[in-house]
Amino acid sequence: MRRSLIQVFGFLISTLGWLFVSCTTAMDYWRVNYVGGKGGNWMIKALWYWSNLWRDCVTDTSSVTNCRDYDVLWSVTPYVQGVRGLLMIAMSLGFVAIILCFIGMDCTYIGGREKSKDKTLLTGAVLHFVGGLSSCAAYCVYTNRVASAAFSPSTDRSVIRYTIGTPIFLGLVGSFFIILGSVLYAVTITPKRMTNAFRQRPLSGRSVRRTAIKTHHTTSRDRWSGSHNSRTSHNNHEKISVRDTLV
Numbered sequence: 001m002r003r004s005l006i007q008v009f010g011f012l013i014s015t016l017g018w019l020f021v022s023c024t025t026a027m028d029y030w031r032v033n034y035v036g037g038k039g040g041n042w043m044i045k046a047l048w049y050w051s052n053l054w055r056d057c058v059t060d061t062s063s064v065t066n067c068r069d070y071d072v073l074w075s076v077t078p079y080v081q082g083v084r085g086l087l088m089i090a091m092s093l094g095f096v097a098i099i100l101c102f103i104g105m106d107c108t109y110i111g112g113r114e115k116s117k118d119k120t121l122l123t124g125a126v127l128h129f130v131g132g133l134s135s136c137a138a139y140c141v142y143t144n145r146v147a148s149a150a151f152s153p154s155t156d157r158s159v160i161r162y163t164i165g166t167p168i169f170l171g172l173v174g175s176f177f178i179i180l181g182s183v184l185y186a187v188t189i190t191p192k193r194m195t196n197a198f199r200q201r202p203l204s205g206r207s208v209r210r211t212a213i214k215t216h217h218t219t220s221r222d223r224w225s226g227s228h229n230s231r232t233s234h235n236n237h238e239k240i241s242v243r244d245t246l247v
Contacts, residue, residue, distance in 0.1 A: 003188045004106045007121070010188075011101060014128050014181025018094045020174025021135045024167040025087055028052050031146050031162035049160050052167070053084055079145045086138035093131035094178065100124030101185060118189055125185035132178030139171045 024030075029050045036046035048059045057067040070076045076084075103111040104121030111117040143164055150161040 006184050006188050007101075007105045008107060010181040010184030011098075011105065012181075013177050013184065014094075014101070015098060017132070017174040017177030017181060018091070018098065020170050020177065021087070021094070022091060024171040024174070025053060025091075027167040027170075028057070029165035030142065030167050032165045033160050033162045049162070050165065051162070053080060053087075079141060083138045083142050086134050086141070090131040090134035090138065093127045093134065097124045097127035097131060097182075100127065121185055122189050125182045125189070128178055128182035128185065132175050132182060135171065135178065136175035139168050139175065143168055 030052045032048060032050040034046065034048055046061050050057055050059070055067045055069040057065055059065045070080075073081070100120050101124035102108060104117045104119075104124055106117070111120055146162050146164060150163065
């Protein structure tokens with residue numbers, strides 16, 4: 001019962017993490033910069049420069065947004081391509097991992113025997129873990145790029161210095177949930193697999209010799225007891241035969 005509860009909790013946590021990661025790919029404001037809004041004029045103007053994985057935009061105080069979409073794949077900045085690739089790999093692994101873990105859970109009636117379900121669950125947990133690391137690496141690459149451009153003293157002042165937006169934090173939380181879910185899956189498998197491994201551990205040379213000696217002694221003892229019992233029964237039979245003849 002405890003094992004099933006841990007697996008269900010791991011399934012919910014990991015699925016919620018993948019939902020967060022999937023949402024961040026379509027969200028705006030991966031990086032944002034606020035300009036203006038200062039001065040003593042009667043009309044205060046401000047601009048928000050922001051970007052995501054697909055376009056660069058600017059929004060003013062009148063809620064008018066102008067965007068420039070990334071045209072083709074090879075014209076995109078290399079680090080953006082890397083982030084896209086890592087997220088696509090992570091979500092592909094996560095999709096397969098969710099199906100495998102659902103099949104391998106104890107509370108489902110599909111997946112075959114218990115041994116095959118454990119293997120399926122372990123495979124799904126590994127895919128969850130790799131996918132979580134891939135998504136976390138994507139967000140870290142993007143954060144490092146933004147931070148290095150913002151805090152580098154060699155950066156030109158004409159270059160816009162962005163800050164980290166909400167999707168980065170949401171994605172990092174989702175990646176943590178995915179890794180936590182994979183650990184919860186593995187916890188339900190590891191003790192049983194370790195027990196089976198210890199039970200099926202091959203014997204060493206000394207153990208084999210000791211086992212052979214014990215077997216030899218046991219066999220010799222059984223032979224001696226068997227011959228002794230046969231002799232005793234033979235003598236008793238002769239005594240009974242003599243008694244019968246006397247009678």
